[in-house]
Amino acid sequence: MRVGVIGGGQLGRMLALAGLPLGMDFHFIDPSPEAPARELGHLIVAPFDDRAAMFDFAQAVDVVTYEFENVSAPLLREVQVARPVMPSTDALETSQDRLSEKRLFQSLGIPTTRYVALDHEAELSRAIEQTGLPAILKTRRLGYDGRGQVPIYEPGDAGAAFQTLANAPGGLILEGRVVFEREISMVACRDQTGAVVFYPPGENVHQGGILRSSYAPFRESPLVRQAESHVGRILEHFDYIGVLAVEFFVEDGILIANEMAPRVHNSGHWTIEASVTSQFENHLRALAGLPLGRTDMRQEALLVNAVGRMPDASAVLACPDVHLHDYRKAPRPGRKVGHVTALADSRESLEELAPRLFEMVPFERHG
Numbered sequence: 001m002r003v004g005v006i007g008g009g010q011l012g013r014m015l016a017l018a019g020l021p022l023g024m025d026f027h028f029i030d031p032s033p034e035a036p037a038r039e040l041g042h043l044i045v046a047p048f049d050d051r052a053a054m055f056d057f058a059q060a061v062d063v064v065t066y067e068f069e070n071v072s073a074p075l076l077r078e079v080q081v082a083r084p085v086m087p088s089t090d091a092l093e094t095s096q097d098r099l100s101e102k103r104l105f106q107s108l109g110i111p112t113t114r115y116v117a118l119d120h121e122a123e124l125s126r127a128i129e130q131t132g133l134p135a136i137l138k139t140r141r142l143g144y145d146g147r148g149q150v151p152i153y154e155p156g157d158a159g160a161a162f163q164t165l166a167n168a169p170g171g172l173i174l175e176g177r178v179v180f181e182r183e184i185s186m187v188a189c190r191d192q193t194g195a196v197v198f199y200p201p202g203e204n205v206h207q208g209g210i211l212r213s214s215y216a217p218f219r220e221s222p223l224v225r226q227a228e229s230h231v232g233r234i235l236e237h238f239d240y241i242g243v244l245a246v247e248f249f250v251e252d253g254i255l256i257a258n259e260m261a262p263r264v265h266n267s268g269h270w271t272i273e274a275s276v277t278s279q280f281e282n283h284l285r286a287l288a289g290l291p292l293g294r295t296d297m298r299q300e301a302l303l304v305n306a307v308g309r310m311p312d313a314s315a316v317l318a319c320p321d322v323h324l325h326d327y328r329k330a331p332r333p334g335r336k337v338g339h340v341t342a343l344a345d346s347r348e349s350l351e352e353l354a355p356r357l358f359e360m361v362p363f364e365r366h367g
């Protein structure tokens with residue numbers, strides 16, 4: 001099967017690394033000739049809004065998927081006439097706008113943060129009355145790794161916060177800040193017959209809005225059941241095919257949905273070594289109409305992202321059962337350039353190793 005992936009970043013790279021053993025061929029479209037997936041398939045170098053290039057790309061493959069979330073949904077609908085696009089463009093379009101995402105959660109009975117959408121500074125003080133403070137002002141579109149977000153602690157901060165984001169296309173949303181006990185995310189996959197598999201959730205730690213680490217599995221079973229029920233409803237709603245990730249806050253024993261990603265997800269990278277079948281392989285199995293693989297874990301896992309630059313490989317690999325992934329990206333502060341996954345038989349062993357890993361694996365947010 002020829003798989004077309006929109007985006008040639010690390011997610012595309014890891015999809016190809018999972019699909020090549022299954023005999024799949026990969027085609028990517030990405031604006032950068034240096035895209036991390038370049039060496040694993042055929043790369044068309046073109047902007048994501050280049051209609052002609054997008055059609056050339058789609059015509060050469062059997063199925064189109066995406067690892068980049070901000071491709072134009074109308075363009076993708078045109079592509080869909082020529083080739084199947086999975087997951088559905090509707091799921092992608094919903095995830096592109098924090099407002100439509102939150103409305104979806106509400107319509108499916110999934111608790112989400114308090115929020116108010118707004119376009120003008122004059123609307124801000126009423127919005128703050130509704131969300132309370134502290135709050136976070138976010139762009140509705142195009143945010144990632146904490147970009148496009150400004151915290152508001154006092155009413156006096158509001159004007160400056162608004163000015164920082166005022167030029168964002170697509171409007172803003174104010175969210176009440178959740179005082180969460182933890183953040184967890186669930187990765188799930190649905191195949192073409194409607195069968196669904198859930199991975200155990202991972203427990204995520206963000207620093208400055210960027211995912212730093214994730215421990216899996218998260219085991220509090222009432223919360224795991226809540227997450228499966230919420231994520232299952234989203235999958236059914238879209239008649240979804242492929243991998244979906246949903247991020248949650250845990251507050252007073254309740255899950256509050258933060259956002260969803262209709263694709264393989266950073267918080268599930270530990271599935272490569274720790275799970276019977278990785279998120280990447282299951283996504284591809286779903287696209288190909290193949291049976292999904294088991295999602296139970298062979299061992300406990302700790303994922304640590306390398307942000308800014310890569311760690312010293314010989315130091316990391318001197319730790320027993322630690323695995324290194326280098327996305328072959330140029331170093332730059334704030335950029336995810338790789339990750340490591342540590343495996344062990346117990347959470348305690350991972351917690352013991354963690355300080356050494358955090359020291360070895362760079363986290364460089366600012367230059």
Ligand SMILES: Nc1ncnc2c1ncn2[C@@H]1O[C@H](COP(=O)(O)OP(=O)(O)OP(=O)(O)O)[C@@H](O)[C@H]1O
Nearest residue numbers: 113136143144145146147175176177178206209259
């Ligand atoms: N309403 C909120 N209450 C508390 N913390 C929040 C809230 N919104 C965001 N955060 C914190 O900031 C992090 C990043 O926010 P969010 O997931 O909305 O942004 P993003 O930039 O889209 O991130 P991603 O890289 O996951 O796409 C969250 O994981 C959480 O730690």
Ligand SMILES: [Mg+2]
Nearest residue numbers: 145247258259
């Ligand atoms: Mg997020």
